[in-house]
Amino acid sequence: MPVIKIAIVGFGKIARDQHYPALFDSPAYQLAAVASPDGAGPEGVDRYDTLDAMLDAVPDIDAVTLCVPPSVRYVLAAKALARGKHVMLEKPPGTTLNEVAALQRQAEKGGKTLFAAWHSRFAPAVEPARTWLDKRKVRSVDIQWKEDVRVWHPGQDWIWEPGGMGVFDPGINGLSIATAILGQPFFLRKGVLEVPANRQTPIAADLYFESTDGYPVSAVFDSRQTGPQLWDIHVTTDEGRLTLSKGGSQMFVDGELQHEAEEREYPGLYQRFAELVESVGSEVDATPLQHVADAFLLSERRSVDPFYWNDLEPSE
Ligand code: NAP
Numbered sequence: 001m002p003v004i005k006i007a008i009v010g011f012g013k014i015a016r017d018q019h020y021p022a023l024f025d026s027p028a029y030q031l032a033a034v035a036s037p038d039g040a041g042p043e044g045v046d047r048y049d050t051l052d053a054m055l056d057a058v059p060d061i062d063a064v065t066l067c068v069p070p071s072v073r074y075v076l077a078a079k080a081l082a083r084g085k086h087v088m089l090e091k092p093p094g095t096t097l098n099e100v101a102a103l104q105r106q107a108e109k110g111g112k113t114l115f116a117a118w119h120s121r122f123a124p125a126v127e128p129a130r131t132w133l134d135k136r137k138v139r140s141v142d143i144q145w146k147e148d149v150r151v152w153h154p155g156q157d158w159i160w161e162p163g164g165m166g167v168f169d170p171g172i173n174g175l176s177i178a179t180a181i182l183g184q185p186f187f188l189r190k191g192v193l194e195v196p197a198n199r200q201t202p203i204a205a206d207l208y209f210e211s212t213d214g215y216p217v218s219a220v221f222d223s224r225q226t227g228p229q230l231w232d233i234h235v236t237t238d239e240g241r242l243t244l245s246k247g248g249s250q251m252f253v254d255g256e257l258q259h260e261a262e263e264r265e266y267p268g269l270y271q272r273f274a275e276l277v278e279s280v281g282s283e284v285d286a287t288p289l290q291h292v293a294d295a296f297l298l299s300e301r302r303s304v305d306p307f308y309w310n311d312l313e314p315s316e
C-alpha cells in the first residue's frame with residue numbers, strides 16, 4: 001500500500017494530543033504539512049495559515065484530516081474534496097445533517113474517500129461489548145457522560161456558540177458508542193437542555209429515548225462535573241448487566257471486569273482511514289449527530305446559572 005501524504009488542518013488541542021502522535025507513529029502516512037491560523041504546528045513540518053495556501057504550495061497531498069471546530073468543517077471539507085483530496089472529519093462530522101449529506105454526495109461523485117470519524121467507537125472494549133450484547137435481550141440502557149468542560153476544553157469559547165453543541169460535544173461520543181453496540185435503533189421521546197444564561201448551547205442534558213423494541217434508553221450529560229469524570233454506559237439485559245466504563249476502555253459484566261486494553265483510539269481511526277483510502281470507500285454514519293439534532297428539536301430548554309471559565313471573569 002503506498003504511503004499516504006496527509007495534512008492536518010487545525011492544530012489545536014486534539015491535533016496536538018492525538019492526531020499528530022498517531023500519524024507520527026504510523027508507517028502508513030507521511031505528515032506532509034499542517035494548516036492552522038498563525039502557522040501553528042509541530043517543528044519540522046511545513047506549516048501554512050490556511051488550507052488554500054497549503055494546497056497551493058503542496059499540491060501532491062493525498063488526504064487531509066480536519067481537526068477544526070465544527071463550524072468551519074463543511075467549508076474546508078468541501079474545498080479539500082473539490083481539490084481531489086481524501087478527507088477525514090473529526091467528530092461531529094458537521095454542524096448540520098445537510099452539510100454531512102452534501103459532503104457524502106460530493107465525495108461519491110468525485111471518487112474520493114470521506115471518513116466521518118467517531119473516535120470513541122475505536123475504544124478497546126466497544127467491539128467486545130457489541131459482541132456480548134448481540135446474543136442477549138436488552139431491557140434498559142443508561143448513559144452517563146459527565147466531564148469538566150474547564151479541563152477538557154479549556155477556554156474554547158466555540159463550544160458555547162451556535163453550532164458548538166455545548167455538552168453534546170462530549171456527549172455525542174457516548175451516543176456514538178450506544179448506536180454502535182445496540183442492535184436496535186432508538187428514538188428521542190423527550191429531553192431537558194440546561195443552557196447557561198450567558199451562553200447559546202447547553203451545559204447539561206437529560207434525554208429519554210425508546211428503542212424500536214420499546215426498551216428505555218436514558219442519557220445524562222453534564223459539563224459541570226468536577227472530581228471523578230464519568231463516561232459510562234450501563235446496559236441491563238436478560239443475562240446480566242454490562243457496563244462500559246471510561247469511555248469504552250473497560251467492560252464489566254455484573255461488576256466483574258471482562259475486558260480492558262491499552263487505549264489506541266486514534267491509531268485505530270487512522271488504520272481505518274488508510275483502509276478506506278486504499279479501497280476509495282467512504283464511511284459516514286451520521287446517526288449520533290441525528291440524535292443531537294433531535295435533542296435540539298424536541299427538548300424543553302431551561303436557563304441556568306451563567307457559565308464563566310474562571311471565578312474572575314464576571315468582574316473583568
Ligand atoms: P481547538 O483546541 O479549539 O482547536 C481547533 C483548531 O482549529 C485551532 O487551532 C483553530 O485555530 C483551528 N482552526 C479554526 N479555524 C480554522 C480554519 N479555518 N482553518 C484551519 N484551522 C482552523 O479544538 P479541539 O479541542 O482540538 O477540537 C477540535 C475538534 O476535535 C472538535 O470538533 C472536537 O469535538 C474534536 N475533539 C476534541 C477533543 C478534545 O479533547 N478537545 C477530543 C476529541 C475530539 P484558532 O484557535 O487560532 O482559531
